[in-house]
Amino acid sequence: MHKSMKLKILVGTTTQTAECVAQAIQMDCADLVDDIEVVLMDGLGIDVFDEPALFLICCATYGSGDVPDNAQALYASLHEAPRYLGHVRYGVMSLGDQGSYPMTFAMGGRRFDEKLADLGAQRLGEVWTHDASSDVQPEESGVQWCRAWLAEVLADTAK
Numbered sequence: 100m101h102k103s104m105k106l107k108i109l110v111g112t113t114t115q116t117a118e119c120v121a122q123a124i125q126m127d128c129a130d131l132v133d134d135i136e137v138v139l140m141d142g143l144g145i146d147v148f149d150e151p152a153l154f155l156i157c158c159a160t161y162g163s164g165d166v167p168d169n170a171q172a173l174y175a176s177l178h179e180a181p182r183y184l185g186h187v188r189y190g191v192m193s194l195g196d197q198g199s200y201p202m203t204f205a206m207g208g209r210r211f212d213e214k215l216a217d218l219g220a221q222r223l224g225e226v227w228t229h230d231a232s233s234d235v236q237p238e239e240s241g242v243q244w245c246r247a248w249l250a251e252v253l254a255d256t257a258k
């Protein structure tokens with residue numbers, strides 16, 4: 100990946116924590132990537148991955164380990180209209196609440212991770228998680244993770 104490439108952040112959220120994390124990244128990582136787009140997942144389908152971009156799934160968890168309502172269409176589309184996504188490289192930021200939902204902690208983002216990997220897409224780096232029952236501030240921690248993640252991705256591509 101080059102600095103001039105696009106980072107597209109796909110946001111699955113209900114109460115906007117994930118969106119705030121994505122927006123903080125958009126502002127704070129502008130020195131690392133020229134073009135950062137934040138897109139809510141509402142109404143998206145698998146064709147969002149047709150665009151040549153590095154993808155970042157930033158997704159909360161609802162129900163019992165499900166993706167949020169606004170992510171349901173995209174998640175369903177990966178199952179209902181599957182196709183090979185070998186050209187896609189992505190990272191995952193997954194939000195949850197370990198205190199209240201220990202059995203399904205941060206499974207929203209992980210569900211996307213599992214399905215994208217099934218379709219041949221390549222995850223770069225480890226999955227970042229945020230626990231709403233902790234004192235960790237999501238925007239600050241998310242930006243810190245994303246800067247390190249982007250630096251690694253950029254360095255790897257430069258090799």
Ligand SMILES: Cc1cc2nc3c(=O)[nH]c(=O)nc-3n(C[C@H](O)[C@H](O)[C@H](O)COP(=O)(O)O)c2cc1C
Pocket residue numbers: 111112113114115116117118159160161162163164165167194195196197200203204205206231
């Ligand atoms: C009704 C409800 C169900 C939830 N279910 C889960 C869950 O199964 N696992 C989990 O880790 N977090 C769960 N959470 C916690 C949210 O994922 C967490 O608060 C997250 O930060 C919300 O992100 P958002 O503001 O972007 O929607 C749930 C929250 C609510 C209100």
